[in-house]
Amino acid sequence: MNTPKNYRWRKFVDQFMRGSAVVATGCAVIPLIAIIGYVLTLGASALSVQFFTDIYQPPNMAQAATDGSEPAFDPNDPFAGIGATQDGAVVGDGSNPEANVYAGAPVGGVLHGIVGTLIITGLGLLLALPIGIFAGIYLSEYRNERYATIVRFCCDVLSGSPSIVAGVVIYVLVVIQSQQFSAFAGSLALMILMIPIVTRTTEEMLKLVPESMREAARGLGAPTWYSTFTVIIPAALPGIVTGVMLAFARGAGETAPLILTVLGSNVMSTDLFAPMASLPLLTYRYTESPYPGENTLAWGAAFVLMMLVLVMNILVRVATRRRAGASR
Amino acid sequence: MAKQQHAESWSNGKSVLRHGDVPFRIGTVVLASCVVGLVLAMGVIMFVSSGEARTAFGWDVLVGQVWNPVVTDIAEPTFGAWPAVRGTLLSSLVALVIATPLAMGIGIFLAELCPPALSTPLSFLVELLAAIPSVIYGVWGVFVFVPFFNQVFSVPVSDALGDYIPWLAGPVATGRGVMVTGIIMAIMILPTIASLTRDVLRLVPNTQREAMLAIGATRWETIWLAVVPYSRAGIIGAVMLGLGRALGETMAATLLIGNSQRISESLFAPATTAASLVANELTNSVSSLHESALITVAFALFGITLVLNLGARLLIWYVDRGMAGGRS
Amino acid sequence: MTMRSAMTLSRSIGFADLVGTRTRTRPATDSVNAKIEVRNFSFFYGNFKAINTVSMDVPANHVTAIIGPSGCGKSTLLRAINRMHDATIGARAEGEMRFDGVNVYDQDVDSVLLRRRVGMVFQRPNPFQLTIFDNVAYGLRVNGMRDKKLIAQKVEESLKRAALWDEVKDRLFKSLGTALSGGQQQRLCIARAIASNPEVILMDEPCSALDPIASLKIEDLIDDLRDQFTIVIVTHNMQQAARVSDLTAFMLMNRATRAGELIEFDQTDKMFTAPSDQRTEDYISGQFG
């Protein structure tokens, strides 16, 4: 067959560009694998029983424990050793250069962070659930109303706006007013971030319930509210739970709003109205720390966060796939 | 008569069930309104709290060159966030320039070229990339990527070209700066753009592909000349959402950009971004004017992402509608 | 065999052969009370008139079939009886739809209470994603029944009447209604509709999604239910209409206005053997539609 004059070039472009698309996909997969790989390997090596059962001791305190000298931080001061102390001093600012000598390996663990994250995120989710789920019900069951469009747009604004903005708003509204960083303020900030996720998944999942079921219930003389609670929501429940799990995973990994609201803590605290430790905050602080021991803890905390996200996402994946398969 | 009784019973239902619809509607509307109220409240709170700085400096809060919170003998405190705004724009631009072509390649690969058996797991992996908390990107960036990138790119490039091209000038020093931040942000927004691109490409009716193939187009020509133009509005929307995410990204920037208020032309030099400025300084603010200036910066961030979201939603909505019309 | 050849055949050998051995002789007489009186009834979707001034009397305790080509408004008319269109934006009715003498479109008639008296079975089986038991008990609970024993008794009774009891009695609480086969699901929906003892049952092409054997079971079921309920059935299957109904209404879309109109309404055997309108005859003999 005679080949047209520009065909060789077109063929080359075709193969080159298709190849490029494959390469581009590879480019996305490589950092993904690199990040997951590093966090899992370096993070896993930071893990120990102590990591999960103990709280962290700053290097000077560990030193004090061994030679009896005065610790640089007051162990009862919740702000001790975190980025911003009352006088603005920063960890590792050179005031105690010898501390590095004692900081080769981490001392203690991140139990306080795990507990804090569970409390802050859990409370945030509890606050977000009623608004998120009912707003989702509203968007699905009254989907044609003009007001629904406004609600939907506001949801998009919430999910699209930077997480730091949520932190700033709660900082102004709660932290400044109460003159107190607190876990509760952090939960409020996370609530703002979780509401749109819960709302939109609830809406989508309810919309997936076939209209014929609403009709069937209506045909039996069931009022809207009754059919919604007895038929529509039960049918959509697995999907809604999925959304809630994803919201939890997202909230647990948020850092920026917590910097402005929870502040962080180096001691175990379960007081909702006081600063509290949290995993992403510890990850952040320990990453910025000059002590290798703290850096190791950062990898460990990152590992725990990553596992949370991975496990949640894979669980959701498995759950939704099985559901999709069953309904077919 | 029986007939008559029935007729009466219609207007007075005895069952309690009957009267649930009004409270149900009120309840859902009220909770849905919380979402709207939240957005309004966020806007109002930031508007009010930013008032002090806005009256003191006007637009200079955003475009002024000097950011000096501390009262000294020689100078009044001045708040001009241009270094941060510039850093935000530059790092987002770097992110967008890198991520857009890659993400389009991934979207095209997933929607058009990839065998379906591979498409589902790959899509999952790409979406997983979006679920990883940003602080983990920061950790990975600080400990793994920055040293690596310095060695293989920043140092050799600035040595070779730095004297001729000012924005590639050295010294690279710690390696933290606009360039690495932009690259990490690119990895972070890649999945957002890629998965939305995939979705809009999948909406293109098959008839368009077949018509192009049937006039002797290669596979790539079909994609590039028929499929991509058909969904360009959606792809632009996806890029805008990605940009929104990059502009507001806090943790990766805080950890990677170096947090320097000095404006330097080089992409390898430390800088700061709006979000990281707020995250770093708000809890340590020295005066109410300082606080107010930082809130103004956050408010601007909120405004920009709101506009981007609105634009992107409109575009994607337009595409959806257009598709519906085209398919019928 | 296609519809057309079947119908041509039937005309040569007679109505009785067409409907087989299941011929019924129960003429609707004037002495029977009209359960539903449709008077100059029109129905609109926005500006589009879907049904134009239909008038007919549906007698109590009989099966009335509505037939006609697709788009003729037969489903719209059926769903107008229990105001299923209420949720549709822009839908409105003109004229009267009297149920036991009360116009159901009157201001003070509550559509929810109306639907408790007028049950409905849909084209596609639509069981809830609940257990079989809860599916049937749903209407009872909606009606405020709380007595567990009574509910269990009613559920059993309804499932038996829907000829489904033997097939599901061992897994009432184990299986979801959605796990049944298509035909079983439709019988479950009928059981659900009759459980709360409505006066009228509306059926919107109840067999169109089912295979012939399942369809036959549903038809048998309709036959058993006719004594207790007033049944109105929409079907596109003329043999089915001929087999199960006492009266048949034939509707057709007016070509000019595109609104559905009632062409003829009469006893089923008369409609199928000696229709008075030429269009009915054309349709029944398969010349269009």
Added chain:
Amino acid sequence: MSSMTISQLAPFYGARQAVKPVDMQIATQEITAIIGPSGCGKSTVLRCLNRMHETILGASATGTVLLDDEDIYAPGIDATLIRRRVGMVFQQPVAFRTRNIYENVAAGLRLQGMSRKAELDQAVEEALRSAVLWDEVKDVLSKPGTALSGGQQQRLAIARALAIKPDVLLLDEPCSALDPIATANIEELLVQLKTTLTIVIVTHSMQQAARISDQTAVFMVDTSSGNAIGELVEKSSTTNVFTNPSDPRTESYISGRVG
């Protein structure tokens, strides 16, 4: 203009064979119609003739299809080049949504590397004239292709196919989405085109096949083995097929008893 010789052509969807092996001749300067009930594989066979079939996921075909004397399924043959020589028009009128009328027709030419304005103008006008659309659109060439009516869009699709001067034109139920007047326009156009082009048309309308075609191939569904498989039962001159069918299945199909 080229003839086609189909031998032992068997299209597959995954492992499922869609049609029993087909043997058929397609002559030049004639319209060959393919008719049959839905599901008989007539569109599938048509799509094998320019290797569009294999663009469906998992689809493949065995056998040979000679275009003149070259097997389009021979190894090393590029499907893109085949499609350039064997044009195709689809059931739904397709205009490229982001291109105007002019660019819709020019799309194929630009792919071939034609870029000189005068040359393009002339080729586009010629193609639109052959598709009897020129007079209707010559003043609105910069309007989007989707602004045309269904019948015009279908003629636009034909113009687009004709612009690259194919040897064979395949049409897959081109009139099924059109009203009777638009259908008549297209039929008239096809009869004009057959003097310079080999045309194969799949249609579900027997009347259409009888009106315009010279040769007719009748496909049927065979369900005897349990699953449905298409089958070519008769291929003969159109007059023969409609007046004196040799296969009883053809006869019953044409008299309206099957399908």
